[in-house]
Amino acid sequence: MKPSSGPISADPVRPISPISPRILCISLGSIGRRHLRNTRALLPQARIAVWRQRAGAGAALPEGADEVVTSLQQALAFMPDAVLVSSPASEHVANARPFVQRNLPVFLEKPLAARSADLGDFPALCRASSGFTMVGYVLRFLPALHAIRQALRDGLLGQVHTARAEVGQYLPDWRPGSDYRQGVSSQQRLGGGALLELSHEIDYATWLFGWPQSLQCSRARLSSLEIDVEDSAHVLLEYTDKRISLQLDFLQRVVHMAVQIVGSKGTLVADLVRQELRLTDPANPQGRSLAAPALPDGNDIYLRQFDFFFAKALAGYQPVDPQTPGFDGWADVDSAHKVLGLIDLAKQASDTGLRQTVPFAQAPA
Structure with a gap:
């Protein structure tokens, strides 16, 4: 039999990466909070900002985050090394576009948008970007x-x-x-x-x-x-x-x-x-x-997804799962x-x- 591609071991994912990148998390609904926790677990030394698009100045600092930004200007000034988009599907493209245009690695939650008509030139923009982009079909x-x-x-x-x-x-x-x-x-x-x-x-x-x-x-x-x-x-x-x-x-x-x-x-x-x-x-x-x-754990599949994303997106990131470097199913x-x-x-x-x-x-x- 040919070897299976992908992370197929059943051992829990453990945080081991020593790098300290700057990660921007856009939106903090249920899945956004999960992604924030998992980012902190995999990148314990990262500086993490959360863009709260519906929060005003003085918004409370979410657990696991280092700072809150409330505008695109602030989000860009944070100078992220990678961006996680977890906003409603109808907002995915608008949220991701400024960062894809700047050749930054971007993770977008699924579905890609609410309608194909909302995408415009976004797929072509992603193909032209030197930053890694993927969609969260976990x-x-x-x-x-x-x-x-x-x-x-x-x-x-x-x-x-x-x-x-x-x-x-x-x-x-x-x-x-x-x-x-x-x-x-x-x-x-x-x-x-x-x-x-x-x-x-x-x-x-x-x-x-x-x-x-x-x-x-x-x-x-x-x-x-x-x-x-x-x-x-x-x-x-x-x-x-x-x-x-x-x-x-x-x-x-x-x-x-x-x-x-x-x-x-x-x-x-x-x-x-x-x-x-x-x-x-x-x-x-x-x-x-x-x-x-x-x-063994319901969250492990999400950790594996981000182990892969960070391995593709961040220079110096050491994958936790030994199957991650050869994974081709994203x-x-x-x-x-x-x-x-x-x-x-x-x-x-x-x-x-x-x-x-x-x-x-x-x-x-």
Whole structure:
């Protein structure tokens, strides 16, 4: 078997880097606070500034930060070595643009924007920049998905005919202590809704299977949740030789993430919450487990993501995970742009009831 790419060990990530870069964190919502904590853990000697765009002068200093800035002028004067953008999706491009233009490394949370139309020349700007840019499709760092990708590459399933990816969690349970109605996920103007917020599944489906030729979609608000976006979406990705269905929802009372792939040689079922994979085939009708190291902590996947980003972005950074230097599974701006394009097409398909042709159909690498 070929070696799997990516961080696949299960050892906890530990802070060891002695460098002291200047890191700018833009916005401090739930994911922004996580990124701030993880940045401090991986870069204990860094100087970290938080750009609070909705806070006035004298804003409280967040735990783990060294200073607060409240304007672009102050953010630029901080002279960051790398920038982490965790604002609402509708603000990503505007927040990142000044730093990409200055050839700084930039990490953008997913999705890349609320609509493809909001991007303008931003993808081209990122390609032209000498600074490293990546998008936070963090499931690309999950060992179980790398094991699935390797099983496909090794031909364990034969020709893939169908696959199904599912994700669901009850929206009010996402961030305990917060009013879900005020969150980004609940509001159309901020880039909420199941298709955008749960686009990890769209990203990894296309990472595993390539870009489809066409798609169909049905999205709706089926619950009594007080939101102005869809709480569920069913997407069918259509390829010349297979069909991939995606179920994304804010409804399931127990967190659920699962994948089933049906091939000519066998069927693979994966529970991504438990990080367990099982393959059934004629020789193993009861199934057999496939090796996939389980990450011991829910935050570890985010630490691994930033171990990779800092290794690419900061001179002198010493990666914690031995797999990081050879990792090749990260999501760049161009692939995230295509994911956003699929979401736009999915919304059109649902609103019109018509199948949509995908202009950038392509097989996986």
